[in-house]
Amino acid sequence: MQLNLSTQPPDRQRHKCLVLGFFSDEKPPRGVCGFIDWRLNGMISREIKAGHIAGEVKEKVAIPYPERISSDLLLLFGMGSLTDISYDRVYSTAYDIAGTIDKMKIRDFAFDLPGEGRSGLAAAGILEAMITGYFDFLSEDVSKLTHTNVCIVTSSERLKDVAEGIRQFHKNVRHLGSVDFSALEPHFT
Numbered sequence: 001m002q003l004n005l006s007t008q009p010p011d012r013q014r015h016k017c018l019v020l021g022f023f024s025d026e027k028p029p030r031g032v033c034g035f036i037d038w039r040l041n042g043m044i045s046r047e048i049k050a051g052h053i054a055g056e057v058k059e060k061v062a063i064p065y066p067e068r069i070s071s072d073l074l075l076l077f078g079m080g081s082l083t084d085i086s087y088d089r090v091y092s093t094a095y096d097i098a099g100t101i102d103k104m105k106i107r108d109f110a111f112d113l114p115g116e117g118r119s120g121l122a123a124a125g126i127l128e129a130m131i132t133g134y135f136d137f138l139s140e141d142v143s144k145l146t147h148t149n150v151c152i153v154t155s156s157e158r159l160k161d162v163a164e165g166i167r168q169f170h171k172n173v174r175h176l177g178s179v180d181f182s183a184l185e186p187h188f189t
Contacts, residue, residue, distance in 0.1 A: 001138055003131065004151040004183045005162065006110065011039045011069040015151060017106050018071040019097055021114025023082040024055035032112035032153060033076070039068045044076070056080060057089070060100060071110070075100070085119045087129045094133025102137070102144060110151035116158065123158055127165030132173055145178055 006013050010032050020033040028045040029037050037044040043063075047053045053061050059078030066074045077100075079085065079093055093114070101109055113126045131150075138145040154162055166181060 001135060001145050001178065002149045002180045002183060003166075004149065006151055006153055007156040007159070010036060010110070010112070010153045013110060013151070013153065014070045015108055015110040016071070017073040017075055017101065017104075017109040018069065018153070019075045019077060019101070019109055019111040021077050021079045021093060021112065022053075022055045023079050023085075023115070025081045025083060026055070026118075029055075030118060031114070031116060033114075036066075036069060036074065040066055041068075054078065057093075058096060073104075073106070075109075077114075079114055082115055082119055085115050085121060087121060087125050090114065090121070090126055090129040091133045094130040095137050096133075098134045098137035107144075107147050108149045108151075110153050112153045113158070116154070122164075123154075123161035124164035124168055127152065127162055128168040128172065131165070131169050131179070135173060135175060135179060139175075139178065142178075 010018060020036060022029050022033045027048055028034060053059065055078045057078055057080040061076040063074040065072060077093055077097055079089060111130060113123055115121060116123045116126060134150060138148055152162060
């Protein structure tokens, strides 16, 4: 798994798929999802208000070819209540994201750190849980693991947290070099 990082605005990044977490108790959405909602002229907020989507745990919403963003597919993952967020829920969501992405035959996707800066969870812990969830699903089939490119979407202010999350992953997960962090090195030197 090749891990990349982008601090560019998420609407301008070119990826096959942009995956965002959203919460049942954030109306309108906030964070990266809120920014993308704004770029889509409030489309996500309108769907929430109409009761079509809610942000419940395991809810998945696919929006193909969204206008005004550079990804071919926007994939929203419900994470339940932000007040109930835990590292276990983040891990489980990441595992489910990897499974969904795999079923869609997508090998290049970007993701945000759901709840970053708005929950009681540390951004480094959120990143570790996300990467671990992706790794655990993808490592069930080495060919999937070796052909997947994943990009972290965050702000330059969070680079220290990202570096700590990567250190935690290295320390706690035996990935035996199967996760390639070399593309991240220029961001941390």
